[in-house]
Amino acid sequence: MNATKKTKMSVKKMVTLAMFSVIALTIFIVESFIGPIVPIPGIKLGLANIITLLVLALYGPKEALFVLIIRIFLGSIFGGQMVSFFYSLVGGLFCWLIMSGINAFLKGKFLTLTSMCGAIAHNVGQILVAIAITQSMSVVAYLPILMVSAMITGCFTGLAAQATVGQLRKLKNVYFTD
Amino acid sequence: MRKSESKKAAVVGGILGVLFLISCFFTARQFLKKPDNATAAIYQNGKLIKTVSTDHEESIRIEDGENWNEITVSKDGIRVTGASCPDKICMHTVWKGSGSLPIICLPNHLVITSLQAEDDEFDVLTY
Numbered sequence: 001m002n003a004t005k006k007t008k009m010s011v012k013k014m015v016t017l018a019m020f021s022v023i024a025l026t027i028f029i030v031e032s033f034i035g036p037i038v039p040i041p042g043i044k045l046g047l048a049n050i051i052t053l054l055v056l057a058l059y060g061p062k063e064a065l066f067v068l069i070i071r072i073f074l075g076s077i078f079g080g081q082m083v084s085f086f087y088s089l090v091g092g093l094f095c096w097l098i099m100s101g102i103n104a105f106l107k108g109k110f111l112t113l114t115s116m117c118g119a120i121a122h123n124v125g126q127i128l129v130a131i132a133i134t135q136s137m138s139v140v141a142y143l144p145i146l147m148v149s150a151m152i153t154g155c156f157t158g159l160a161a162q163a164t165v166g167q168l169r170k171l172k173n174v175y176f177t178d
Numbered sequence: 179m180r181k182s183e184s185k186k187a188a189v190v191g192g193i194l195g196v197l198f199l200i201s202c203f204f205t206a207r208q209f210l211k212k213p214d215n216a217t218a219a220i221y222q223n224g225k226l227i228k229t230v231s232t233d234h235e236e237s238i239r240i241e242d243g244e245n246w247n248e249i250t251v252s253k254d255g256i257r258v259t260g261a262s263c264p265d266k267i268c269m270h271t272v273w274k275g276s277g278s279l280p281i282i283c284l285p286n287h288l289v290i291t292s293l294q295a296e297d298d299e300f301d302v303l304t305y
Binding site: 035036039040041083087102105106107109110113116117120130133134135136138139141142143144145147148151 | 183186187190191194197198200201202203204205208221223224225265267268270271279280282284285287288289291292
C-alpha cells in the first residue's frame with residue numbers, strides 16, 4: 001500500500017500541478033501578446049517563471065520540471081512559433097537546473113536570489129541556442145545586456161514569488177497536501 | 179542554522195552583485211563606444227551571404243525559402259526595413275559599425291555584424 005502511495009502521484013497533487021501549469025501557460029500567453037518590452041532579442045519579463053518558482057518552493061524540483069515542460073510545450077503550440085520552442089526549452093531547462101541547485105543550497109529561502117540566478121541561466125541557455133541556430137559567435141555580444149536584464153526581471157519575478165509563497169504555504173497545508 | 183543560510187544568501191548575493199557590475203560595465207561600454215567605420219557582413223545559417231559598406235546607399239533582399247529580410251544600407255548605418263519573421267525585433271536595431279550590437283533575426287537565422295577576420299582573409303584569397 002505504502003509503495004503504491006509513494007510511486008503514484010495523488011489525484012489532488014496532479015490537479016494542483018495541472019492548475020499551476022494552466023496559470024503559467026496563461027501568464028506566458030498574455031505576456032507574448034504584450035510583446036517585447038525592449039526591442040532587443042531575448043529580453044522579456046519572464047513572468048511565467050513566478051509559477052515555476054512557486055512550485056519549486058512548495059513541492060520540489062521534479063514537480064517544477066513537470067509544470068515547466070507542460071508550459072513550454074503548450075506555450076509553443078498556442079504561441080505558434082516552433083523556433084521559440086527550442087529557445088524556451090533549453091533556456092527553461094538551464095533555468096530549472098540552476099534554480100533547483102540554488103533553492104536546495106538556500107534551503108527554500110531567498111526566492112529572489114534563486115529567481116535572479118535562474119533568469120541568468122535562462123538567458124545563457126538562449127544565447128547557446130542562438131549560437132547553434134545562427135552558427136555565429138557574434139550573438140555573444142548580447143550576453144552583457146541580457147545578463148543585466150535577467151537580473152532586473154529575475155528580481156521582480158522573485159519578489160512576486162516571495163510575496164506569494166508564504167500565503168500558499170499556509171494554504172498548501174489545508175488544500176494542496178497529498 | 180538561520181545564520182548559515184544568511185551567510186549562503188550573502189555569498190550568492192555577492193556573486194550576483196559582481197556579475198551585475200561586470201555586465202553593466204560591458205553593456206555601458208558597448209553603448210558608449212563610438213562605432214568604427216567597417217565593412218558589415220550579412221550571414222545566414224553561419225554562411226557569409228554578402229559584404230556591405232556604409233559609404234553608399236543600397237537595398238538588399240535576402241531570401242531563404244519562404245523567409246526574407248529587406249536590408250537598407252545608408253550612411254547612417256544598416257537596418258532591416260522589412261522581414262517575414264513574426265516578432266520583427268530585427269527591425270529595431272541599427273548597425274553603425276564595428277562595436278555596434280549585431281542585428282540578429284533569430285527566426286530567419288540572419289546575422290549582420292562586422293566582417294570576421296577569417297572571412298576577410300577568405301575573401302582576399304578567393305577574389
